[in-house]
Amino acid sequence: MQDLLGLEDLTAREIDELLDLAQALREVVDRPIKKVPTLRGRAVVNLFFEPSTRTRSSFELASKYLSADVINFSGSHSSVQKGETIWDTAQNLTALGVDAVVVRHGTSGVPRQLADLLRVPVINAGDGSHEHPTQGLLDLLTVRQCKGTISGLKVAIVGDVLHSRVARSDLFGFRALGAEVTLVGPPALMPDSFAGPGVRITHNLAEGMRGADVVQVLRIQRERQAGGYIPSLEEYRERWGITRHRLQWADADVVVLHPGPQNRGVEIDSDVLDGESSRVLSQVTNGVAVRMAVLYRLLGGTYDEPR
Amino acid sequence: MAILLDADAMRRALVRIAHQIVEKNQGIDDLVFVGIRRRGVPLAERIAQSVALSEGRRPSVGVLDIGLYRDDWARRPFAPVEATTFREPIDGKIVVLVDDVLFTGRTVRAAIDALLDFGRPRVIQLAVLVDRGHRELPIRADYVGKSTPTARSEKIRVLVREVDGLDQVELVKRPEGGA
Numbered sequence: 001m002q003d004l005l006g007l008e009d010l011t012a013r014e015i016d017e018l019l020d021l022a023q024a025l026r027e028v029v030d031r032p033i034k035k036v037p038t039l040r041g042r043a044v045v046n047l048f049f050e051p052s053t054r055t056r057s058s059f060e061l062a063s064k065y066l067s068a069d070v071i072n073f074s075g076s077h078s079s080v081q082k083g084e085t086i087w088d089t090a091q092n093l094t095a096l097g098v099d100a101v102v103v104r105h106g107t108s109g110v111p112r113q114l115a116d117l118l119r120v121p122v123i124n125a126g127d128g129s130h131e132h133p134t135q136g137l138l139d140l141l142t143v144r145q146c147k148g149t150i151s152g153l154k155v156a157i158v159g160d161v162l163h164s165r166v167a168r169s170d171l172f173g174f175r176a177l178g179a180e181v182t183l184v185g186p187p188a189l190m191p192d193s194f195a196g197p198g199v200r201i202t203h204n205l206a207e208g209m210r211g212a213d214v215v216q217v218l219r220i221q222r223e224r225q226a227g228g229y230i231p232s233l234e235e236y237r238e239r240w241g242i243t244r245h246r247l248q249w250a251d252a253d254v255v256v257l258h259p260g261p262q263n264r265g266v267e268i269d270s271d272v273l274d275g276e277s278s279r280v281l282s283q284v285t286n287g288v289a290v291r292m293a294v295l296y297r298l299l300g301g302t303y304d305e306p307r
Numbered sequence: 308m309a310i311l312l313d314a315d316a317m318r319r320a321l322v323r324i325a326h327q328i329v330e331k332n333q334g335i336d337d338l339v340f341v342g343i344r345r346r347g348v349p350l351a352e353r354i355a356q357s358v359a360l361s362e363g364r365r366p367s368v369g370v371l372d373i374g375l376y377r378d379d380w381a382r383r384p385f386a387p388v389e390a391t392t393f394r395e396p397i398d399g400k401i402v403v404l405v406d407d408v409l410f411t412g413r414t415v416r417a418a419i420d421a422l423l424d425f426g427r428p429r430v431i432q433l434a435v436l437v438d439r440g441h442r443e444l445p446i447r448a449d450y451v452g453k454s455t456p457t458a459r460s461e462k463i464r465v466l467v468r469e470v471d472g473l474d475q476v477e478l479v480k481r482p483e484g485g486a
Contacts, residue, residue, distance in 0.1 A: 017387060020387060020389075021387055021388060023390065024372065024388045024389050024391075025375075025388065027391055028375070031425065033424050033425075035424065036375040036421075036424065037375070037376060037420070038374075038375040038376070066375075296375075296388070
């Protein structure tokens with residue numbers, strides 16, 4: 001493994017290894033002194049061309065807990081505004097001596113192109129509507145902690161599947177580890193291209209949630225209303241919002257996930273979000289552990305040589 | 308391949324170490340064992356068991372993975388890290404680190420660094436089943452099952468029932484220049 005571009009590229013074994021590593025590193029996040037010397041003397045750049053607080057902070061803390069040095073580079077206050085291309089920006093950053101690049105970009109495929117260009121590992125922190133692999137991994141880790149295993153679980157991913165990189169990473173990850181995935185959402189927000197082995201598509205919320213062990217609630221972006229994909233946020237909630245009542249369609253021990261930031265009272269009601277089935281705060285903590293695992297995996301050791 | 312310790316000799320060595328630990332610390336108050344993953348952990352469990360037989364109470368055994376504290380991580384193949392767990396805080400405790408083989412001392416250095424990130428033990432002591440020499444750091448063991456001179460090219464293999472299915476310590480001669 002040289003880069004982390006998407007979960008679609010990974011085997012079940014590689015995913016499991018990353019989850020095991022993240023589970024072990026989770027202990028560091030829970031320590032009173034959250035610091036291990038592992039990546040001392042390494043530098044990581046967070047190259048974010050889209051606004052992000054949560055993911056960037058999570059990557060930043062993951063690097064810092066492993067003792068790497070971090071620089072944050074945001075597309076809106078930088079040489080990019082002076083006309084520099086992203087490729088030149090990235091090459092200049094690696095010429096500064098950066099050992100890994102974490103990149104978020106609004107266009108799908110930018111991390112892969114950067115990975116082809118750069119000699120250092122590239123980690124995809126979300127690209128367009130393609131993938132958000134560390135989010136997929138943290139969802140898998142959170143579910144594995146609750147259920148013990150992923151294999152055989154019924155997973156419903158509800159909402160704007162079409163525009164969601166989280167949905168894609170979740171789909172690839174959960175399917176690779178043997179879960180049955182159901183994609184649920186309005187027809188206008190549901191691509192047909194996802195149909196395939198281990199994946200079911202439905203436009204009926206009750207049917208999609210029936211007996212689900214996991215419900216991943218996707219964020220509905222307000223701009224979708226302007227784009228004509230949904231009539232209004234009120235109407236979206238009316239038909240697709242996860243309410244306490246609708247949660248009863250799922251398994252009694254259902255785990256509710258949301259990648260955040262949440263629109264309370266739109267795609268998910270407050271009493272579900274704050275309720276006993278919700279694991280959204282574990283997701284956030286696990287996110288740091290997962291990102292530590294990815295950094296350790298890509299920067300730690302000459303991993304591709306035989307022992 | 309030569310057998311340095313068979314199962315009986317190993318058992319006796321661990322029982323002796325257990326008695327020495329109790330004697331040196333004048334009892335088992337504040338005593339905590341910490342096994343260095345992987346084979347240090349079952350050895351620590353057995354020493355704790357021996358202590359329990361003579362003292363009537365079993366000290367707790369923590370598990371330490373030093374993967375995050377290695378000084379040679381960039382030169383080694385990727386190795387997965389497993390969880391470090393202590394059953395009780397180590398602040399103010401007498402921590403006995405347990406490992407299978409003491410060689411360069413670098414593993415113990417890493418283990419001490421790791422321990423200190425979890426708290427401030429009153430004392431850290433070191434128990435090893437085999438001391439084979441060739442230290443690269445100023446580190447020595449407080450309790451040793453067997454001291455044996457070795458050539459650098461040789462390898463000590465410690466097999467434990469819990470991991471390998473049998474108890475045995477072997478000295479493996481390797482061809483010159485072999486890795």
